[in-house]
Amino acid sequence: MADLQILGNEEQLQAAVAGRDARFDGWVFLAVTSTRIYCRPSCPAVKPKREHQRFYASAAAAQDAGYRACKRCRPDASPGSPAWDWRSDVCARAMRLIGEGVVDREGAAGLARRLGYSLRQLERLLIAEVGAGPAALARAQRAQVARTLIEGTDLPMGQVAFAAGFASIRAFNRVVADVFACSPTELRAKTRTRPAGGGAISLRLAYREPFEPSNLFGHLAAAAAPGVEEWREGAYRRTLRLPGGPGVAALRPGPGYVEARLRVADLRDVTAAVARCRRMLDLDADPVAPMEALAGDEALAPLVAKTPGRRVPRKADAPEYAIRAVIGQQVSTASAATIASRLADRYGEAVDDPEGGLTRLFPDPAALAEADPADLPMPASRRRTVLALASALAEGRVELGPGADWAASREQLAAVPGVGPWTVEMIAMRALGDPDAFPVKDLGVVKGAQALGLGAGRALEARSQAWRPWRAYAVQYLWAGSEHPTNRIPDDDATGSREKASA
Numbered sequence: 001m002a003d004l005q006i007l008g009n010e011e012q013l014q015a016a017v018a019g020r021d022a023r024f025d026g027w028v029f030l031a032v033t034s035t036r037i038y039c040r041p042s043c044p045a046v047k048p049k050r051e052h053q054r055f056y057a058s059a060a061a062a063q064d065a066g067y068r069a070c071k072r073c074r075p076d077a078s079p080g081s082p083a084w085d086w087r088s089d090v091c092a093r094a095m096r097l098i099g100e101g102v103v104d105r106e107g108a109a110g111l112a113r114r115l116g117y118s119l120r121q122l123e124r125l126l127i128a129e130v131g132a133g134p135a136a137l138a139r140a141q142r143a144q145v146a147r148t149l150i151e152g153t154d155l156p157m158g159q160v161a162f163a164a165g166f167a168s169i170r171a172f173n174r175v176v177a178d179v180f181a182c183s184p185t186e187l188r189a190k191t192r193t194r195p196a197g198g199g200a201i202s203l204r205l206a207y208r209e210p211f212e213p214s215n216l217f218g219h220l221a222a223a224a225a226p227g228v229e230e231w232r233e234g235a236y237r238r239t240l241r242l243p244g245g246p247g248v249a250a251l252r253p254g255p256g257y258v259e260a261r262l263r264v265a266d267l268r269d270v271t272a273a274v275a276r277c278r279r280m281l282d283l284d285a286d287p288v289a290p291m292e293a294l295a296g297d298e299a300l301a302p303l304v305a306k307t308p309g310r311r312v313p314r315k316a317d318a319p320e321y322a323i324r325a326v327i328g329q330q331v332s333t334a335s336a337a338t339i340a341s342r343l344a345d346r347y348g349e350a351v352d353d354p355e356g357g358l359t360r361l362f363p364d365p366a367a368l369a370e371a372d373p374a375d376l377p378m379p380a381s382r383r384r385t386v387l388a389l390a391s392a393l394a395e396g397r398v399e400l401g402p403g404a405d406w407a408a409s410r411e412q413l414a415a416v417p418g419v420g421p422w423t424v425e426m427i428a429m430r431a432l433g434d435p436d437a438f439p440v441k442d443l444g445v446v447k448g449a450q451a452l453g454l455g456a457g458r459a460l461e462a463r464s465q466a467w468r469p470w471r472a473y474a475v476q477y478l479w480a481g482s483e484h485p486t487n488r489i490p491d492d493d494a495t496g497s498r499e500k501a502s503a
Helices: 010-018 059-064 090-099 102-115 119-130 134-152 157-163 169-180 184-189 214-222 267-280 288-295 301-306 318-327 333-347 365-369 380-394 406-414 421-432 443-451 458-467 471-479
Strands: 029-032 037-039 053-056 201-206 229-232 235-242 245-254 257-264
Touching: 010 053, 029 059, 037 059, 053 059, 059 134, 090 102, 090 119, 090 134, 090 267, 102 119, 102 134, 119 134, 134 157, 134 169, 134 184, 134 201, 134 267, 157 169, 157 184, 157 267, 169 184, 201 267, 214 229, 214 235, 214 245, 235 257, 235 267, 245 267, 257 267, 288 301, 288 458, 288 471, 318 333, 318 365, 318 380, 318 421, 333 365, 365 380, 406 421, 443 458, 443 471, 458 471
Parallel strands: none
Antiparallel strands: 029 037, 029 053, 201 257, 229 235, 235 245, 245 257
């Protein structure tokens, strides 16, 4: 059984199972020795006797121990462990990279190289933390991707196998049978939803309750750069830069899940596309932890009670957001989006979107580093910063990927001329996903804090210490006091008017 250090003591876990507490889904997996099945803690099935219960920190660990997924609660499809979302240690960085499909593309040795560890060291760390090494974790992820493609598309099984990252049809069949206790054909026959048409892949992205979608989708829609992003028919849509080519994602809030509709140039990119969509909407967060911390402040408590479950909206592409954060310095949301759209038209890669109006990827840093300064409609000092940051990203002097060390990334960003504390913290919050990022001098934060009598500057910084490590979530509540479009889901027939803001 995996080390329970990350999970809590066994009495707490058994209480969570007895109470079918959904807050523990993804945090811990319950395995039953008498049936050789593993479940979510919230599984509605009759609970086993205590002597038959075993707890694991990951689905991969349970599978590696010989357990198969429950067909009733589908534990393999539960939200990811929040630990990998808010932690910045090497195991969390490794889990985020595995989620992006790095092991499938580069192998376990490639993952270790990215993190600066030997493969043996990394395996030892992951086994101690989650009960499984990188190969087993990647295997579990391949099984879940396979299930997504089996149930969400009408692709031939051979294509599903290779798209999910399996080296052979035989390995695909064996793993699906081991994990789901049925063949791929039987799994598809049990599908209750019809596959999406037109080459799209439809799936549901699970999250933990409570979930407040207004600021998530409001921000993404209000800051959308035409051609790169759009709000259409109740969904936020955007282009994705994926390892195998460009893709398109459409995300729509649903009851208990976010509906995702994906188009990818290479089916092997489904893993990366799903990981980026989940990260963009902060779907692996544990909303209860920041709520409890922030509700302890008498000024924030009413806001938390009014709209529980706020998440931190992020960008699917971290380098893109970093550059757009610089573009957005001291200008309106609308102006920043317009400039980003113009740069995409000139330097971005073309994208085919048969379902909407998306036309381009946002330019990669290497393309922008070579841009003509005259093409950047902004003051000369900001032009220099955009070009310097693009060069640093292209050359690897600034690392913002899912495996980045947050402290090192902050130092790297601060070394770029023109990137100040506000920009660093905004990038840390929106691109790196640091839950404690806190742009204390942001105009929206200052106004929201003053309205609550929290002060500003050093006083606000001191007050915020009690909110750690969830200050990025406090920012969402401080911003929520305004009538800005970023705080509400737009009407279906419009992306919403854009007002000046620093968001």
